[in-house]
Amino acid sequence: MREMDRPDIQAMIDSRRIPIIYMHDVHRYYIVGDIVVKALDGISVKIYKGDFTAIMGPSGSGKSTMMNLIGCLDTPTSGGILIDGEDTRGLDETELAYIRNRKIGFVFQQFNLLGKLNALENVMTPLIYSGDVSYRERRERAENALERVGLSDRMRHLPNELSGGQKQRVAIARAIVTQPSIILADEPTGALDTKTGDQIMELFQELNSEGNTVVVVTHNEEIGKSCSAQIRIRDGRREV
């Protein structure tokens, strides 16, 4: 995978495919006490628009760190990351929040819905932070997103009135409502039974076939294999 070290710009232009996620020699170190933990130690990745990619690795491999970096929740110690053409190096909290809002749709293992808001309000929330979307448009777009995940009959339900699979569908609706460049899912089936988990993966597949770029972070071999491409990580480096 040495060719990943340098951006092959000519090849990109030739193929007219510019990576939507481009990580070049990314390091992410943490200092715990007086020990330096190298969570990521020189990773380079290209993920293109329309890809359905699994980032796989055992726990402690650095895949969560990678997800945080792609999701702009964190910035690298060194190396470059471009998210849909935006260089995230040196951005402050507010600028990162802006990129998260516009370009990333998060789906979490624990759903992370806001418990006091109903499904519709949960899905509308990211649009509040987009700033310039009217209430009417927010509601319309949230209704469409919930319809897309098959929950048009559960819009007024609170999260604790929904099943695990339904909660995850609300979370997916919340992720797609902003029409992000990347849907970033962290162990999206981890808290679900196998059958429900498969349904959620099918939904991701559908969303991907509609042109969405989907990145799934998982340690589960089966889930990883159901994606069209896999990136394997171990000890902060890519497995060759």
Next chain:
Amino acid sequence: MILQNIKLAMTSMKGGRMRTLLSLLGIIIGVASVVTILNLGNSASDSITGSITSSGYDMLYLSAFDSAKTRDTFDELFGTRLMSSVGGIEVVMPTASSSARIRNENQIKSQSIMGVYSDYAANNSYDVAYGSWFTVEDSIFKRQVAVLGSSAAEALFPGGNAVGNYITIYSGTKGKRYLVTGVMEEKDASFGASYNSTVYIPFNTFTQRFQHMDMVGSYVIKVKDGFDPKKVNSDVEAYLNELVGSDNFFLLSSASLADMVSEVTSTLSIFLAAIGGISLLVGGIGIMNIMLVSVAERTREIGIRKALGASPSVIKSQFLTEAITLTSIGGIVGILLGIGISKLVTNMAGWEFSISVSACLLSVGFSTATGIFFGLYPAAKAAKLDPIESLNYE
């Protein structure tokens, strides 16, 4: 965005009703006590100055002390001399008062008795209930007529029908019969005169019967319309200082007394309101505490919101709005409570109720400021939370 934040604040308050109420209690008590104290101060001051100035804001009261030096000055012509020396005086009314035993048929009462001019009642806005006030002729001819204050009439004529009957007023052991020509309406006591319990007789009759000299004890001076009573007061004072020296008279104007009283009550109000302000401050610390707890409890929510694209400033304004909404609600409830309490107290005290608008505005302003001040730190803390750590917070 602000509306959204207020709605969010309401939602999160609904979550912990009891806790919200308890933390609001400090603000409510603080605001209610400030509003109550200032309202009561206002009402008390209005009611006291009202009774002082009930006989007119334009009255000066002069008491002369008897001494060799004053004897030449305070005679019957003093009024005329004063009016020619000091401008702005409408009339100078000598009054003389004493206490005398008064008999009506078989009962003898000790009453206060006043010798006044025939225009005394009109100048003091003192109205006749039955019969009539005595006339100029009554005074000139030193007739033995009397007008009774309302409670003096009740004391001397328990069965009513005072007008047209006679009373006997004693000077020493000698008694003289006086015809009662009128009974007055009730009038609140004003300083210098407790109207109701007094028996009024013509000034000249009084001086002949009770003071066997020309010297007069006191004067009521009425200021002309359009003149400042305080200015006239100081002019009269200057005139008398030169004439008899400051030790030999006592001059008081209803205007300056009213000023003095309202100054005292407002100083007292401010002092008490400051104590109320301290409880507001304590309430504010309660708000800060609840907000810190709220931030800690909602760490995960903050993480989620950040992941969805809320910038630090958005999170900050969410929590700040929540604190301000809390304190504003506390402020409004406190104001209503304060108005209610002060209305109750004024009703019981029999004062005129008056709302101090400035106190209400002050309390709202102060409680909102408390929200901002004590909400800033928790809000900043929420804004600074690391999104990854807070997402993983259990």
